[in-house]
Amino acid sequence: MGEVIVITSGKGGVGKTTTTANVGTGLAKLDKKVVLIDTDIGLRNLDVVMGLENRIVYNLVDVIEGNCRIKQALIKDKRYPNLYLLPSAQTRDKTAVTPEQMRKLAEELRDEFDYILMDCPAGIEQGFKNAIAGADRALVVTTPEVSAVRDADRIIGLLEANEIKRTHLIVNRLRTDMVKRGDMMSSGDVVEILAVDLIGVIPDDENIVISTNQGEPLVGNDTLAGQAYMNVSRRILGEDVPYLDLNGRQGLFSKLASLLKKN
């Protein structure tokens, strides 16, 4: 029986789609059978991030409305043997689908796949309710900024209220140089504020932009972000993976400061 994971954030533009693409591709690289579902109806994006935009025939709404079978709408990613995408509809809106229909779809996919990843739209309206409807667990993506953290807190509350028992946090776009000089909250700060378990810290890495330009997820390659995303995928499988040292070397002064702080 497969597991349904929703990737959500509340705030837009913090990296839900990039995270879905990379974590999902990472799970496929780890020999799991994975389907990525873009639930953002009307604002389709996961297909371009995955580089599969030219292969869409049917979409999520077609499946829900019975215009095609699920298998016909699933796009097989030729680069990985176990990875599939169910794209969203671009010409419809979120009212085309109900939470009950999404729950049913997720149930049907469970038999076939190990992991079903739902890329959630921004906001807390119907699109959000659709995306979380069939989910067993959630990955909440945030950046170390007040607006994103505030929205993440709201989302975590709503996930609890909807009885999604396991919620993990991904802190995205961390800039260690700024954290070091005290101009950005650390992942520890964000975890302390949100009181939820961390599952990944992704550094702000320009390779993400390059990989999105090319439509090729960077998970697992030798970039920092690629390594960090692979670690998230491994932790989802239950592996105990140590966190990357995103800091590089530590200066003498910060070493002294952290020593003083402990006392």
Place this chain on the structure above:
Amino acid sequence: MMSLADFFKKKTSSNVAKDRLKLVLVSDRAGCSPEILEQIKNDIITAISRYIEIDMDGLDIKITQTESEGNNGSVPALFANIPIKDLKTNKK
């Protein structure tokens, strides 16, 4: 009291962000601002004290989340635990 470490610790912008977030999340989670909650609390105390002598130290009034009946997720609920010391009506 300020410790030596606090004295040397600059108020960095990340600390400002943390402090602001902690404050805003209290009222976000409660569904209302701390000032309004304090006013509600005082009004409840005033109203109840007219009839009942209450234990001010044991008083606990807060806003929590509760499941809504209409299945629209959770809604805020006022939770009040007010220990009674004495019913004034008993007194002559």
